[in-house]
Amino acid sequence: MSKILIIEDEAAIRRVLVKILSEESETYKVDEAEDGVQGLDKATNEDYDLILCDIKMPKMDGVEVLEAIKKIKPEVPMVMISGHGDLDTAVNTMRLGAFDYISKPPDLNRLLNTVRNALDRKKLVVENKILKKKVSKNYEMIGDSDAISHIKDMIEKVAPTEARVLITGPNGTGKELVAHQIHEKSERSSGPIIEVNCAAIPSELIESELFGHIKGAFTSAVKDRAGKFEAADGGTIFLDEIGDMSLPAQAKVLRALQENLIQRVGADKDIKVNVRVVAATNKDLKKEIEEGRFREDLYHRLAVILIKVPALNDRRDDIPNLIEHFAAKIAGEQGSAVKSFSKEAIKLLQEYDWTGNIRELRNVVERLIILGGAEISENDVKLFASK
Numbered sequence: 001m002s003k004i005l006i007i008e009d010e011a012a013i014r015r016v017l018v019k020i021l022s023e024e025s026e027t028y029k030v031d032e033a034e035d036g037v038q039g040l041d042k043a044t045n046e047d048y049d050l051i052l053c054d055i056k057m058p059k060m061d062g063v064e065v066l067e068a069i070k071k072i073k074p075e076v077p078m079v080m081i082s083g084h085g086d087l088d089t090a091v092n093t094m095r096l097g098a099f100d101y102i103s104k105p106p107d108l109n110r111l112l113n114t115v116r117n118a119l120d121r122k123k124l125v126v127e128n129k130i131l132k133k134k135v136s137k138n139y140e141m142i143g144d145s146d147a148i149s150h151i152k153d154m155i156e157k158v159a160p161t162e163a164r165v166l167i168t169g170p171n172g173t174g175k176e177l178v179a180h181q182i183h184e185k186s187e188r189s190s191g192p193i194i195e196v197n198c199a200a201i202p203s204e205l206i207e208s209e210l211f212g213h214i215k216g217a218f219t220s221a222v223k224d225r226a227g228k229f230e231a232a233d234g235g236t237i238f239l240d241e242i243g244d245m246s247l248p249a250q251a252k253v254l255r256a257l258q259e260n261l262i263q264r265v266g267a268d269k270d271i272k273v274n275v276r277v278v279a280a281t282n283k284d285l286k287k288e289i290e291e292g293r294f295r296e297d298l299y300h301r302l303a304v305i306l307i308k309v310p311a312l313n314d315r316r317d318d319i320p321n322l323i324e325h326f327a328a329k330i331a332g333e334q335g336s337a338v339k340s341f342s343k344e345a346i347k348l349l350q351e352y353d354w355t356g357n358i359r360e361l362r363n364v365v366e367r368l369i370i371l372g373g374a375e376i377s378e379n380d381v382k383l384f385a386s387k
Contacts, residue, residue, distance in 0.1 A: 156185065162276060167278065221265075
């Protein structure tokens, strides 16, 4: 059932809108308000999937209602109802967050299409929120060691700011978890987080991947294409393994950070972007700078905040919690019962040399769950977790 609120001071228009929507679908539950004050009160105290709001009303006009509702319930789409003389104002309401506007008297097809589209948008927003909660669990940081507690504290302090963050640490330690936590706890969490693995993209394609290209910029550029920076507009771009980025691409990233401007490959037009950059590397960038492979000015732009993720060997106290976490997650993925690990098995795993860090531990836990007994024993670890 979709709940729709109509805020309209003209009783005749209100009746027409209620009749049209009620007859269109049995799944529409339509509520009414005869002025802006009453409408705002209902929108504040009840949950609606869509609000249709007149612009010119006594007590409180539609623009004021729109601004007030967007502050308290920004996810609810609002369609403005405009008279002929309100057209410019109606267009301006789109900039304030209105989904669309319809003119009086309402055209039947235009009204119903707008309502359907607005309700579809609301449904997508709800689905995205549910998906985001699921995604968040995938990027949960497990552990209570001093090292991990320090990182969690850093994230809490840094995330709400716009400061750029450089995350360092060996492969497999979970640098991407830190990046996602920073994004999800930031003011940009409703925007996208776009990941770019700089090491996985050939040097001749990295600029096109980051900044996009125009048709004809190179042989395979058959149409215009937006890059990752444009895709991340309003959100966060995570440049993983930035130490592997080519020097020409570094120069363009530096300009994007300095001026918030990018340029597609082959174009001469600047595009303004609003992006927070979080970067990560397993390399010693200061050494890379000394050897001429990384720009020092880019390093200082990126490393406003430095977060070092420790190797698993430096946080062995977290291994029991990590084993429990992975065991439950793997059981969920396989649709099987959760297997427990004996104290002796856990103690032995804590003594291993984890050169592959968290990633290696996760693989070993999965192997033990598949090949071990009902309870993973010390003997199982000796048999199946050997290097």
